[in-house]
Every structure is written in structure tokens, then in C-alpha cells.
Amino acid sequence: MSAFKIEGGHKLGGEITPQGAKNEALQILSAVLLTSEPVTIHNIPNIRDVNKQIELLRDFGVKVEQLEEAGAFRFTASDVDLNFLETETFRTKASSLRGSIMMIGPLLARFGKAQMPQPGGDKIGRRRLDTHFIGLKKLGANFVFNEEKHRYYVDADRLEGQYILLDEASVTGTANLVMAAVLAKGTTTIYNAACEPYLQQLCKMLNRMGANIQGVGSNLLTIEGVEVLGGTTHTMLPDMIEIGSFIGLAAMTKSEITIKNVRVDMLGLIPDTFRKLGIKIEQRGDDLFIPAQEHYEIETFIDGSILTVADAIWPGFTPDLLSILLVVATQAKGTILIHQKMFESRLFFTDKLIDMGAQIILCDPHRATVIGLDRKYPLRGIRMTSPDIRAGVSLLIAALSANGTSVIDNVEQIDRGYQYIDDRLRALGAKIERIE
Numbered sequence: 001m002s003a004f005k006i007e008g009g010h011k012l013g014g015e016i017t018p019q020g021a022k023n024e025a026l027q028i029l030s031a032v033l034l035t036s037e038p039v040t041i042h043n044i045p046n047i048r049d050v051n052k053q054i055e056l057l058r059d060f061g062v063k064v065e066q067l068e069e070a071g072a073f074r075f076t077a078s079d080v081d082l083n084f085l086e087t088e089t090f091r092t093k094a095s096s097l098r099g100s101i102m103m104i105g106p107l108l109a110r111f112g113k114a115q116m117p118q119p120g121g122d123k124i125g126r127r128r129l130d131t132h133f134i135g136l137k138k139l140g141a142n143f144v145f146n147e148e149k150h151r152y153y154v155d156a157d158r159l160e161g162q163y164i165l166l167d168e169a170s171v172t173g174t175a176n177l178v179m180a181a182v183l184a185k186g187t188t189t190i191y192n193a194a195c196e197p198y199l200q201q202l203c204k205m206l207n208r209m210g211a212n213i214q215g216v217g218s219n220l221l222t223i224e225g226v227e228v229l230g231g232t233t234h235t236m237l238p239d240m241i242e243i244g245s246f247i248g249l250a251a252m253t254k255s256e257i258t259i260k261n262v263r264v265d266m267l268g269l270i271p272d273t274f275r276k277l278g279i280k281i282e283q284r285g286d287d288l289f290i291p292a293q294e295h296y297e298i299e300t301f302i303d304g305s306i307l308t309v310a311d312a313i314w315p316g317f318t319p320d321l322l323s324i325l326l327v328v329a330t331q332a333k334g335t336i337l338i339h340q341k342m343f344e345s346r347l348f349f350t351d352k353l354i355d356m357g358a359q360i361i362l363c364d365p366h367r368a369t370v371i372g373l374d375r376k377y378p379l380r381g382i383r384m385t386s387p388d389i390r391a392g393v394s395l396l397i398a399a400l401s402a403n404g405t406s407v408i409d410n411v412e413q414i415d416r417g418y419q420y421i422d423d424r425l426r427a428l429g430a431k432i433e434r435i436e
């Protein structure tokens with residue numbers, strides 16, 4: 001396992017370009033299984049989870065060609081070997097990331113069967129898959145869960161379109177059902193669908209492949225099934241979670257940073273939510289300019305009561321940025337309540353921030369009150385472990401702003417979703433070193 005050694009307290013500065021979006025990439029890569037024709041994808045981030053998803057495709061027999069342009073690949077799933085599903089390699093690899101679960105919809109729709117071990121991903125609380133399988137059953141799939149092997153099996157002759165009202169707007173669940181429904185017979189309506197930009201991108205790509213999906217960007221999708229899908233070209237959006245992370249990094253380290261080509265139109269509430277912490281963010285064309293700020297002050301609600309930021313399904317504020325918002329609040333002036341509604345184990349990393357000198361009360365597993373120190377008492381460097389991808393980056397931001405040296409262990413968690421993060425931060429002037 002690798003670690004980052006960080007000498008904190010230095011201002012950073014310069015320009016940084018976000019990578020392609022991790023969670024979009026995991027959906028888009030699953031969708032290449034829906035056609036025998038080539039699909040060319042640009043701006044694929046070079047990160048652990050995405051590379052594992054590409055490796056799985058290769059193991060299934062998908063032809064994977066890396067093109068000259070960085071992050072560009074061509075995938076041709078003309079000869080898919082379903083025997084791979086039965087192998088131990090499949091079990092090990094598929095259970096090492098969350099995104100693998102999104103292969104089950106395309107495999108079922110195109111080949112009539114699929115199976116999955118319990119997928120991996122962050123250990124941030126219960127992460128059920130009911131929405132995926134209840135939906136697939138509605139489309140006519142037989143479903144078996146083998147408790148002993150902890151494996152999910154589905155099969156069907158031909159899926160049939162249905163009205164599906166999701167019990168929760170699951171991101172990966174919606175992606176799976178959309179990818180199953182595009183090849184089903186007849187019309188599928190998915191209500192209470194998730195509509196994160198990742199899903200909007202997936203639906204747009206499927207429509208370019210010949211699918212007929214209406215309602216893209218809303219929570220009501222109508223999908224007219226087609227017999228066959230063709231190839232296409234797709235470009236990944238910039239990663240909105242990276243963009244939010246860089247806003248937090250700039251504020252916390254008093255740095256002037258320009259985040260390039262962010263696709264402001266797809267960022268939803270993200271910039272305004274950071275602005276509520278008093279962080280200045282200037283839009284310059286499609287870039288975000290964050291000036292160096294000695295102080296920033298958390299707003300209150302209009303009636304003077306303490307600001308609360310809670311996660312919500314899109315277009316609400318994404319849960320993946322709450323840990324970053326929390327860390328940035330530790331050096332603001334004022335108080336904020338962070339309410340992580342979706343995941344029950346995502347706020348435990350606040351213990352480490354408390355060890356660094358932050359004033360935080362973990363009210364319960366879902367809520368933390370942060371009392372901002374207004375930089376009066378800087379955080380101090382310590383040794384810590386990264387428990388999950390976003391907590392890991394939050395600790396990294398804390399360490400870069402802290403007095404003294406910190407060591408963050410288990411940075412493989414961070415590498416799951418942030419491309420060459422140490423190199424890119426060094427280019428901004430960070431004193432960060434990867435150690436084994």
C-alpha cells in the first residue's frame with residue numbers, strides 16, 4: 001500500500017484541468033457491451049476503477065484499442081465470451097469496484113443472461129441493489145440470489161417494456177435499467193429515475209447508438225425498445241466531483257487557482273454551495289477562477305439560523321462532495337451543519353480532522369456540526385489512513401493546509417478516482433511525495 005507524505009502550509013497556484021468523470025466513465029464503458037459495432041470514447045480518466053472496468057471488458061473478449069490521443073479508446077464487443085462470468089477472475093475483479101454492477105443490464109439485454117458477485121466500491125454504509133433487481137424483474141428477468149456464494153443471477157429470453165416506479169432514484173440502478181430497456185420489446189417508462197449528468201450523458205450516447213429515450217435530464221424516462229444498437233463516438237464530461245474538490249483545495253490553502261474547461265452548465269448547485277461558505281468563485285468563460293482568500297465566512301439562512309447543507313439526488317447537492325465541503329468549513333468563519341442523508345458511514349473520517357485540531361461535533365452517523373476556526377488555529381499535520389475516496393481527498397486537502405508534515409496511508413482509495421493527483425498537485429506547487 002502506498003502513502004502520501006505532505007508538507008502542509010504552502011500556498012498553491014496556477015491552472016488545473018479536471019479529468020473525465022469517473023462515474024460517467026463506468027456507465028459509458030458498460031454500455032459498449034450493448035453493440036457489436038465499434039464505440040470510440042474520448043476523455044477516459046486514467047484511474048484505478050475505470051482501468052478495472054476496461055480490464056473486465058477485455059476479459060469478456062471485447063476488443064480494446066488505445067488511440068493516440070490521451071484518454072481515447074475504441075471498444076468493439078463483437079465477440080463477447082459469457083464463459084468469463086463463471087470464472088474466479090471475474091468474481092475477484094467484478095467485486096473490486098462498484099461500477100461493475102452496471103454490466104448486468106447490458107449483458108442481460110443483449111445476451112439473455114448475466115451474473116454478478118457483490119460489487120465493491122467505497123465502504124460508506126449499506127449499498128443495496130434492490131432497485132436494480134426489482135426493476136430487471138419487472139422487465140421480465142428471472143432473478144436468483146445465491147446467499148452462500150453471495151451472487152446475483154438474472155436471465156430472460158427477451159425483456160419486455162414495463163412501467164417501473166423506482167423505490168429510490170439510484171444512480172447505478174437507473175443506468176442498469178436504462179441499458180436493459182433500450183433493447184427490450186415495447187415501451188418502458190422509468191419514473192423516479194436518477195438524472196445525474198452521468199445518466200444524461202449515458203442516455204444521449206445510447207440515443208446516438210440508435211436507442212429511443214425521451215425525458216433525458218428528468219426523473220421520467222420513456223424508452224422505446226429497439227432490435228439492435230450501433231456504434232458511436234462519445235466524450236466524457238469533466239469530473240464535477242474533481243472540480244468541487246479543487247474549489248475546496250483552493251479555499252483551504254489560500255491559493256489562487258483556475259479550474260479549466262469545467263462545463264459550468266453541468267455543475268448544478270456545486271459552485272453556489274461552495275459560495276455559501278463564503279468562497280469566491282468567478283466564472284470566466286468556461287473556467288472557474290478561485291482567488292486567494294485569507295478568510296471566508298459561512299452564510300446563515302435568511303432568518304439567521306445555522307446553515308445546513310444536505311445531500312440529495314440530482315439536481316440536489318451530490319453526497320460525493322459533502323466530505324470536501326466539511327473539511328473546507330473547518331477553516332471558515334461561522335458554523336455549518338453537514339447532513340449526509342444517503343450514506344451512514346461517510347462522516348466517521350471527521351475523527352482524523354478532530355485529531356488535526358478541527359472543531360467538529362459528530363452529532364450522529366449522518367450529521368456533523370463544524371465550528372469554523374477562521375484560521376485562528378491552523379490544523380496540524382498527523383499520520384492518518386484514507387477510509388474512502390472522498391474522505392481521502394478531504395484529508396489530503398486538510399494536510400496541504402496544515403502546519404507540519406502529514407502522512408496519508410492507503411492512497412489507493414484516492415487513486416480509484418483522481419488521476420495522477422500527486423503529479424497534478426505538485427504542478428500547482430504542493431509539497432507531496434508518494435512513498436511505498
Ligand SMILES: CC(=O)N[C@H]1[C@@H](OP(=O)(O)OP(=O)(O)OC[C@H]2O[C@@H](n3ccc(=O)[nH]c3=O)[C@H](O)[C@@H]2O)O[C@H](CO)[C@@H](O)[C@@H]1O
Nearest residue numbers: 023026098099126127168169170171172173313319320342
Ligand atoms: C459508481 C457510481 O456511480 N457511484 C455513485 C452512485 O452510487 P450508487 O449508484 O451505488 O448509489 P445509489 O444512487 O444507488 O444510492 C446511494 C445511497 O443513497 C440512498 N438513496 C438513494 C436514492 C434515494 O432516492 N434515496 C436514498 O436514500 C441509497 O439507499 C444508497 O445508500 O451514486 C451515489 C449517489 O449519488 C454516489 O455517491 C456514488 O459515487
Ligand SMILES: C=C(OP(=O)(O)O)C(=O)O
Nearest residue numbers: 098099121122320389390
Ligand atoms: C462513492 C463513490 O464511488 P463508488 O460508488 O465507486 O464507491 C464516489 O465516487 O464518491
